[in-house]
Amino acid sequence: MTDRRTVLKWSAALAATTLLPVSAVNAQSTGPLKVGFVYVGPVGEAGWTFAHDLGRRAVEAAFPGKVKTTFIESVAEGADAERVVRSLAQDGHGLVFTTSFGYMDATLKVARQFPKVMFQHATGYKTAANLGTYDVRTYEGAYLAGVVAGKMSKSGKLGVVGSHPIPEVIRNINAYTLGARSVNPAATTRVIWVNSWFDPGKERQAALTLLAQGADVLMQNTDSPAVLQAAQEKGAYAFGWDSDMHAYGPKAQLAASEINWGVWYTKVVGEMLEGSFKPQQQVWYGLKEGAIDLGRLGDMLPADVKQLVAERRQGIIDGSRPVFMGPLRDQAGKEVVAAGKDMNDKDKLAMSYYLEGVEGTVPGGK
Structure with a gap:
């Protein structure tokens, strides 16, 4: 007890x-x-x-x-x-x-x-x-969320409320973008950093700013449901992060990246x-061990999107479609993973750069 x-x-x-x-x-x-x-x-x-x-x-x-x-x-x-x-x-x-x-x-x-x-x-x-x-491997849940975002976004403009610019969070942002661009190659992601794991006020303001800039689907790497609540207020979409947040924004939550x-x-x-x-x-x-999944798929998701999530989930589990499969390039166009290769865990753990499709620069980066 x-x-x-x-x-x-x-x-x-x-x-x-x-x-x-x-x-x-x-x-x-x-x-x-x-x-x-x-x-x-x-x-x-x-x-x-x-x-x-x-x-x-x-x-x-x-x-x-x-x-x-x-x-x-x-x-x-x-x-x-x-x-x-x-x-x-x-x-x-x-x-x-x-x-x-x-x-x-x-x-x-x-x-x-x-x-x-x-x-x-x-x-x-x-x-x-x-x-x-x-x-x-939260990036696996972020990738699946990105697949959903890419399908559900009308503008192709996605937003992320980031906590701290460390590899863990940068990795999730990149994975989210890769998932979206796998179904909509023109999709882009903009990030606002709040430099806190839990600050509902800052999270809400960052979310509102991203929505005002044209983003219509938001993801977060922060702890409160403020991002989801802001999305619901503005008629946009978002995801539960780390757990199901449906109760805080039932009309806005497309799905939830849930950790076990x-x-x-x-x-x-x-x-x-x-x-x-x-x-x-x-x-x-990760997904293979049952430690992460994209759950609570919203009723607003078409059947084909739910089916695609299931297929991509299985591809990650059996290794046929890894999240960071090449060819991958960073923002400057430099190849970071060759075609047909999967990024190794050492490089994933050290990730400090944005991939193509993410706008802006990593704070403190070169």
Whole structure:
């Protein structure tokens, strides 16, 4: 079960946390395995953090009586994250999941100080003997959303509300554009960055700006339903991101790119209970493993569009039609993937440029 009293205690007294020396670290005590989760936003009822919390709940359902989970929500990236992660380790948690890219350095630092605790960091790349990384191939959901957008857009102008210009987000933008241009070669994507994972006000304003510039289908890489709500107000289309957001814009949501973190969380916890778990670097689950999908296809989608989504989904799963199949060129026309070749994961993970069809420049890029 979830220790909500602990959640409230940490939320109120985080700044006063007393740090224990490394020698005071306790190994997992007898009884249920204590599993901690650190969230960058509020759990709410939609989005990135909500999807992670669904995964946490899946762990509780899969191992009744064998685990005790704790979650801390709305933890800022930086010093606050380090204090929270350390608090979980000190409090006897044998396994800690930190669920945002900006928690990377804090998680690594604490992991080195608590060698008997296992840590898992989402979307990062720094590891240790007791720290592994994991991610979901969200670009596969973004590509399928792009296929739908390309079919449903009347103007051929698409918009994306971006969070931070890191490879994870740039990859999703490119995949969305590739999906759209696979059915409408003239489609283009414009991006507005809000430099936040969760800021409904900024997300809404960015969405309204994109719509005013002529975009009629929006995607986001942010956590709130503000983009979908703005699209509904203006009679445009958008997608649920990370979870189904249909309730916030039923007339606007074409579909939802939904993450299932429970696939990985239940696997890790099961192996921890068996004593067989070993951290891995860059576990990357996708459609094939059931970790991502484009779900809740809207009633406004014609049957042929739904059928096309099913075909493209299967092509990604069986490898016959990968998302980043060449020939692919960047904005300057330089070939980045040759014809008939699929971009390797190393290059996907380092993606820092826009592909053809995306307008503007990557912030901080050359």
